[in-house]
Amino acid sequence: MSTQAIPIKIYPRLTRGRFNNWRVIAVLVTQLVYLGLPWLTWNGRQAVWFDLPGNQLHLFGLTLWPQDFVYLAALLIFCAIALFWWTALAGRLWCGFSCPQTVYTEIMTWIERWVEGKPRQRQALDAAPWSLRKLRIKGTSHGLMIAFSLVTGFTLVGYFVPVREVAAALLDGTLSGWAWFWLLFYAGFTYLLAGRLRESVCKHMCPYARFQGVMFDPDTLVVSYDAARGEPRGAHRKSESASGRGDCVDCGVCVQVCPTGIDIRAGLQYECIGCAACVDACDTVMDKIGAPRGLIRFATENSMAGRVAASDIPRRMLRPRVMVYSALMLVVLAGSMAMLLLRTPFIVDVLRDRAFLVRETNDGWLENGYTLRLVNTQASPQRVQLGVEGLPGIRLADAPVLTLPPQATRTVQLRVQASPESAGSGSHPIRFTVVSLTEPALRHSEDSRFIGE
Ligand code: SF4
Ligand code: SF4
Known part of the structure; x- marks a missing residue:
């Protein structure tokens, strides 16, 4: 070794x-x-709470359910692109x-x-x-x-x-x-x-230290040593003429303050974490010797090589790679916001009763049994009317009106009835409806099947 x-x-x-x-x-x-x-608390509950047993994630007033984890995926994608964007820039x-x-x-x-x-x-x-x-x-x-x-x-x-x-x-x-x-x-x-x-x-x-190099380009801002100005380096003695010497007095302070122990004067190295401690340290030295600050500074490869004027650095931030990352972030953000705004107010899971497929009622109609699991995703309690549609005359044996507490789950047993004329043999598509009586604009439907004779 x-x-x-x-x-x-x-x-x-x-x-x-x-x-x-x-x-x-x-x-x-x-x-x-x-x-x-x-x-922090929000509406009487911890504002940020990953409630794993309850399958809920509370973010201030917003509650996300397992069905909403697309938003978390979108957030992770947004953060990843933001990291690329930020790395390309700085x-x-x-x-x-x-x-x-x-x-x-x-x-x-x-x-x-x-x-x-x-x-x-x-x-x-x-x-x-x-x-x-x-x-x-x-x-x-x-x-x-x-x-x-x-x-x-x-x-x-x-x-x-x-x-x-x-x-x-x-x-x-x-x-x-x-x-x-x-x-x-x-x-x-x-x-x-x-x-x-x-x-x-x-x-x-x-x-990240290993693959960041591929995200850099000659217009990325990195901590850089201005060798053209600093070299040839060496101590400035009062007795000597300063002519012919660079501004670097070779004091080594930039190395002494570096948390990763590197010498930035040797050029950009993967160990450099961009903390800029050497920038502060060298600026202090420059102040002491009466030279302009910035011998070590945030600069781009192009500006250091004289291909781009320092005043042009901000303009060159808007280059294609950065624009593409910005556009991707906007798409993810806009898509997530749109999905959040159009988010279903209720989550409905329908389970057919396995105990019997179909039975006949006293008046000769056909009856199927179902279990509905209802989740109110709203932050306010909702009074809801349950219904069923999809076959002529189809009805619920009871058409219950329920009160769903905010961001809570309720399970309800339902019996659905249809006439033998409308529900012939085989299975028929039907739809359960949940309509809020509290806020009539809030409604949701869930597809299922009705087994006929
Ligand atoms: S702190 Fe500045 S002057 Fe001192 S060695 Fe580093 S680059 Fe040179
Ligand atoms: S920016 Fe930080 S890690 Fe990089 S060389 Fe300077 S002091 Fe070291």
Whole structure:
């Protein structure tokens, strides 16, 4: 095995600047959303709740049933195209600012920096033999990381079981075995991936890093070193004339702040997650030596090669590949919205009574039995009239009017009767109708068969 294959722990130096500020904001916003969403209530119920036993997904006022999972598929397709779109525009900006792995690694690094100190102190601590002091410091930092990981696991379970119930069950010691399993499973993954493996996940495990190259083109914005301006690199000494030297003073700060430990001056590498820490670091150096910022900056291959003026970069964002991705996203979005608007107000499952095929009533008519499972997908209770059609004179023995609670299921037994003249031998297509008396525009029908003599 070559020495390059041995993972070396990286101690990135803290950097400050506008991109670091954006990363902090991204961490806070994503965690606020992830940790806060389960605690929101909507119409007296948890706003976002994957109710697996009830086969329902509650998203604020909207309830999705298994029949509606086409919307989840559409959402996943939309997210995949959005990732392609975003990558074509701005490279791995997703990785650097909002990928959960980056966000959690950033939080773990905050904890580590807070407890263990600056990179040099952390390196010295790691190299030092085990002692009570090392045990105390390491125990504290990893204890805090594990505590945070447990919070993420608790929150995950709170999306599937009402979070207040999970909290109460935790407090009184009645949390179920499955809830414990998923809580610890997710917490374990958070700690392992973000607290231990960190940037190794981005470098060696993430498939996105491997195939992102095919989504790039010469007009994609990536973190780039301006070699034409920076080279030949070297220290600027006051006694020397600056003429003939590039702006790179070869201070190595851009490498020291890089979480994946690469030197962006060697060109774009798959390990680069686009976090822009090197941009902030180099801007600070440029400020100190009185040179313009942007020796390392977000730029395109075409602009770096002088084929496109920097002012033309925004215009070239609207290129065919980006337009195609945009059009696909619009199609998926518009299709999903249209389907959502035309969504059936009731779900009706019809099951023929297997106990008897057909029987004769006292007045000589033919009768079939059915079980109807009715789901009210509306957020309000619905008073509904059931009916049947499809054969002359066909009728329900009882024409029940039911009240369906909001987003709830009811099962009802029905007897359908038809005259022997209209229902000859064999099976005949019929249709059950459900019409809302509360909102008459809401109606639904479901096909079935009637067995004749
Ligand atoms: S931070 Fe800037 S000046 Fe320093 S080595 Fe990197 S590119 Fe050169
Ligand atoms: S090279 Fe720069 S942008 Fe890329 S990972 Fe390293 S610090 Fe982040």
